Amino acid sequence: MVEKGLKKTGDMQFLDTLHVKADTYLGGCDGSILIDNGNAGERMATGNQGLGGFDVIDKAKAMLERVCKGVVSCSDIVALAARDAVFLRNGPFYQVPTGRRDGRVSDISHAANIPEVGDSIQLLKSKFRQKGLSDRDLVLLSAAHTIGTTACFFIETRLYNFTQGGGSDPAINPDFLPKLKAKCPFRGDINVRLPLDPVTEETFDVQILRNIRDGLAVIESDARLYDDRATKRVVDSYIGQRGSSAFGQDFAEAMVKMGNIGVKTGSQGEIRRICTAVNGVPL
The missing domain is CATH 1.10.520.10 (Peroxidase; domain 1)
Structure with missing residues (x-):
């Protein structure tokens, strides 16, 4: 259904x-x-x-x-x-x-x-570890951005006010930067949406990790995965042929692991009648 x-x-x-x-x-x-x-x-x-x-x-x-x-x-x-x-x-x-x-x-x-798009890699790793998730889980779950979109609102600072002088994130590929700015002009419509994976936006694949390696990450938190030795090693491990074949299964395992965090079972919580409101609240 x-x-x-x-x-x-x-x-x-x-x-x-x-x-x-x-x-x-x-x-x-x-x-x-x-x-x-x-x-x-x-x-x-x-x-x-x-x-x-x-x-x-x-x-x-x-x-x-x-x-x-x-x-x-x-x-x-x-x-x-x-x-x-x-x-x-x-x-x-x-x-x-x-x-x-x-x-x-x-x-x-x-x-x-x-986790926020502007978090440093150290903060991202810390937030994931607090939930029992590893550095590999961080990379794999971030790779979910192989599909989906984001809004200009989330990359405005990265494009126009990343440095004290108002510059852009130097991790952005110089050939890719003007394309991002064209879609999200300074003081433009912050609600305009763009694909998180500009190369294969409609397909779940390992391309998002190649984008991170090549400076084509759209949001800052994705790009930061290449700032740290441990997460960079994980990113690189999936880009080759052997790694890409294991990517899907490893991603699935990370999803199940995350989906088991802090679940309510038995007499905890409830089965909501509708998803937008708790039971017993007037609609």
Whole structure:
């Protein structure tokens, strides 16, 4: 049902794992980012701005509620949607452990530790390690940016105010920089979207890591993976023929690992009736 909804909407923005990352880093993978509670909710955190595809999850939930009411959680739907999204873009199909229950809290203050596009590589590694994720996991989960888009809002500083003198990030390939600036002009429309992988934007593949190596990363956090010896070694390990063949399986394992962080089961949480509000809250 999720896969059908994804095909119908064509919303590849959700096919990236940004929703899964954002959800996991807050209170565990409990669907908290789906709750729509205005300016106080997790959706409003700076790092979550521009996330789309909520309607895909809402439609899947409505379909499931009609045939098996109160059985499938919104958080499980998110995990399954991320898997289906990857598969629909030529990525691996992998088994997703289910049985998660939904959280009842969505608070913007809980998003303080979410990975941000402007984080240094040291900070990114620290945030991932706090969740039990390795440097390899960091690279693999960042490689989810092989599909999906970002907004000019997230790269404006990188293009025009990265240095004290107002220059651009020197990690950007000099031939690529004017192309980015053409799509995101200074003081232009910050909501304009562009592919995170400008080379093979519609296909799940290892090209995103080649982009990072070649200075073609669109967002800063991706580029920073080549600043550190450990993460650089991981990036390079997947670029060759032997490494690229293992990339899909390793990515799937990292996704499952992340999807198991802080899950609610048993009597914890609830199975939400709709994904945008906790049970018992007037609609």
